[in-house]
Amino acid sequence: MTKRICILGAGLVARPAVNYLLAEKSIHLDLVDIDVSKAETLIGNAPNGRALQAGAGSPELTQIIHENDAVISLLPQHLHYAVAEVCLQERKHLITASYISPEMASLNQAAEDRELLFLNEAGLDPGIDHMSAMKIIHEIRARNGYVHAFRSICGGLPAPEAADNPLKYKFSWSPLGVLKALSNSASYLKNGKQINVPQQDLMKETVLDQLQDYGAIEVYPNRDSLKYIGLYGIEKARDVLRGTIRNPGWAAIVTGLKSMGYLSDLPVEPALKDYVSLSRYLAEKEMRRPLEALLGTEGPFSQTLRFLGLDSSEKLPPNCKSPMQALLNAMEQRMAYGPMERDMLILKHEFTAVYPGNITERIESVLVNYGLPGGDSAMSRTVSLPPAIAAKGLLNGDIKSRGVRIPVHRDIYLPILEELEAMNIRFQEKRTAALEQTHF
16 A cells, blocks of 8 residues: 655755655655755656645645645755644644744644654764663663763764865755754853853854864864753663864854854845945954954954855845845855765764773764765765655654654654665764763
């Protein structure tokens, strides 16, 4: 019997999931985007796929969801709740790669009552990070141990040969998502003490680290690490941190752009028509310094201003409503991957586990994956393949969980991790005896 799956969104990360599901001849795939040409390109001539046009909240989308058994939403997070309401109404499963919002969490009982799974945080980070961490945590528990310290850090970066701009970064997922994440607050646990980081201080929490076989990296906290203490069942832990990885220099450059006002959503003065005028206005208003003084200071920040054309007479995009929108436009033009350039992703877990007899063990689990030149990016594969694998497993009856969930349950994460390993997306583990209950 043919199973029907719908993917909403045909953007940067969709292609691997589309190809994976189209390869299953027992699955019919509907790919939906407001720009149907994007969907048509990805579906091609596949006999078991359709490219459809519909917008979020439209009657057409409701009808498409009605015709399918499960929905994978690769739309922006703020659209997921409206999709979830339609899925409830039509009694269809839903899978997203985004963080659970309070509104989504409120649907838990309704989803359980209808025997539906609304699986969220099922991409890379969040997603594969949860799955791989829980696999190790469950192994520690099986040996009657507990987690004393836990750190999980993740980042999508250009492969070293492609890190050729002052920020040493390029966009393999939503540029707007990257910029907005820089305004998140964060919280984590350090030596038993809760640390709260307001959004304006996020980059101040950046620390330098070393990654074997790669070199120096910067790490800063990623959102609220504390909520995962209960979700992971690691209540005895004294250190818990989930962090973001970037190349060295990122924090200083971002701090400069933020101080200058380029991460602001406030309206742009109507009289400002080009980048140099906007930059001059922001520099004098926010930093009390002339733009020429900033450009005259040698270093990564001034190099970034010039690289992005923020000192140029290039016209601002039409209807530019904020400095962030102007910055986003400049970055999208100059920070995309070239046709044969590779991205890479790094995901690293560090545990200190304690077992009966006060025996301690340090566990490192590392995933490094590269994109394919001219093919799929590492980011697109690791974000979109887990939801696709989950949708197939759900409709095959392998996944039994119901309600609003994240992938911390064995029936969810084991089949996904196993299939990812078959695609050469796998972790390397190193376990060593620890002399003491290590803190990070």
